Amino acid sequence: MKKQILVVGGCGYIGTHMVKALLDAGYEVLTLDNLSTGHREFLPGGQFVFGDIRDSALLDKVFTGHTINAVMHFAALIEVRESVKLPLKYYQNNVSATINLLDAMARHNVDKFIFSSSAAVYGEPEYIPLDENHPCRPTNPYGRTKLMIEEVLSDTARTGKIKYTALRYFNAAGADNSGTIGENHTPESHLIPLVLQVALGKRDNITIFGSDHDTPDGTCIRDYVHVNDLAQAHLLALKALENGITKAAYNLGTSRGYSVLDVIKTARKITTNTIPARQAEKRQGDPAVLVASSEKAKKELGWHPQYENLDAIIESAWKWHQKQMIPNDATTG
Numbered sequence: 168m169k170k171q172i173l174v175v176g177g178c179g180y181i182g183t184h185m186v187k188a189l190l191d192a193g194y195e196v197l198t199l200d201n202l203s204t205g206h207r208e209f210l211p212g213g214q215f216v217f218g219d220i221r222d223s224a225l226l227d228k229v230f231t232g233h234t235i236n237a238v239m240h241f242a243a244l245i246e247v248r249e250s251v252k253l254p255l256k257y258y259q260n261n262v263s264a265t266i267n268l269l270d271a272m273a274r275h276n277v278d279k280f281i282f283s284s285s286a287a288v289y290g291e292p293e294y295i296p297l298d299e300n301h302p303c304r305p306t307n308p309y310g311r312t313k314l315m316i317e318e319v320l321s322d323t324a325r326t327g328k329i330k331y332t333a334l335r336y337f338n339a340a341g342a343d344n345s346g347t348i349g350e351n352h353t354p355e356s357h358l359i360p361l362v363l364q365v366a367l368g369k370r371d372n373i374t375i376f377g378s379d380h381d382t383p384d385g386t387c388i389r390d391y392v393h394v395n396d397l398a399q400a401h402l403l404a405l406k407a408l409e410n411g412i413t414k415a416a417y418n419l420g421t422s423r424g425y426s427v428l429d430v431i432k433t434a435r436k437i438t439t440n441t442i443p444a445r446q447a448e449k450r451q452g453d454p455a456v457l458v459a460s461s462e463k464a465k466k467e468l469g470w471h472p473q474y475e476n477l478d479a480i481i482e483s484a485w486k487w488h489q490k491q492m493i494p495n496d497a498t499t500g
């Protein structure tokens with residue numbers, strides 16, 4: 168019998184790629200999503216339940232009506248700047264709601280959990296590349312919601328009620344090569360989709376925040392990891408939980424950093440569009456460099472990211488963006 172995985176937040180950017188990877192790997196998939204930021208029309212397959220993980224009665228129904236082998240949890244609010252303005256909204260949706268989900272899992276004896284954590288748990292880097300031993304001192308409510316859940320998971324794992332992996336993604340990017348699923352956040356705040364929206368004429372220019380960071384070209388450096396490589400890491404994490412891992416956190420990045428200017432130049436080459444850029448002040452709290460060491464995931468999970476260069480990542484995203492009519496949003500950029 169096929170194992171059934173509950174994918175919470177499976178209608179979002181990373182969730183849709185996960186659902187596709189699970190289906191391709193032969194799992195049955197049940198997606199639960201409240202569609203607050205997700206898109207039902209992009210769900211690649213499997214069963215779908217519309218709803219919110221804060222709804223305990225619904226969760227009881229889901230766990231009673233299906234034999235769930237493991238839960239993959241992508242459902243969260245993800246806007247760092249919004250989390251500073253509306254912290255309670257973030258603690259509600261990312262912390263309380265996740266505890267509600269874990270509680271429902273405990274009631275129904277489902278014990279395998281894979282959590283979408285984030286590089287945001289680390290805060291200002293003390294050294295680069297960041298490994299999992301780096302101190303966790305998040306600098307905003309969004310990052311704190313992720314760290315809080317990692318702590319909840321660690322305490323719960325100690326009781327034997329749950330086995331988990333927390334996967335700390337760096338900058339998720341790119342799209343499945345089919346061009347049928349991809350990044351579609353509203354508002355969009357991620358660099359690659361914003362740059363491609365300029366190439367599509369959806370916005371006038373791309374804003375570069377700060378040109379005097381302590382980096383070779385003065386712009387921020389980030390570690391872009393392809394969304395399908397993230398999905399593959401989840402499949403390996405699931406195997407690891409089945410094979411006896413009870414608690415672990417892993418960085419997921421490529422260990423290569425690219426600057427904002429690198430991204431813009433690469434996008435200009437791939438799209439053959441001039442992509443006008445404008446300079447703006449540095450944003451407070453933006454670290455100059457965030458690059459992962461993913462040695463632990465490579466060694467312990469056997470993870471081997473396939474997309475290690477920026478061209479391939481942007482090419483895959485461009486394929487998807489050309490197919491979309493993404494609404495212009497003047498509030499970011």
Ligand SMILES: NC(=O)c1ccc[n+]([C@@H]2O[C@H](COP(=O)([O-])OP(=O)(O)OC[C@H]3O[C@@H](n4cnc5c(N)ncnc54)[C@H](O)[C@@H]3O)[C@@H](O)[C@H]2O)c1
Binds near residue numbers: 199204351
């Ligand atoms: N995108 C990145 O670069 C990145 C980096 C690090 C970590 N993450 C984490 O990865 C996960 C997925 O990110 P994404 O970019 O795919 O975001 P997304 O907004 O595209 O997807 C989130 C999905 O969860 C659903 N959702 C939100 N709250 C819900 C709730 N209470 N009940 C049910 N469904 C709910 C949304 O409708 C959406 O479909 C998040 O947990 C995010 O914090 C993302």
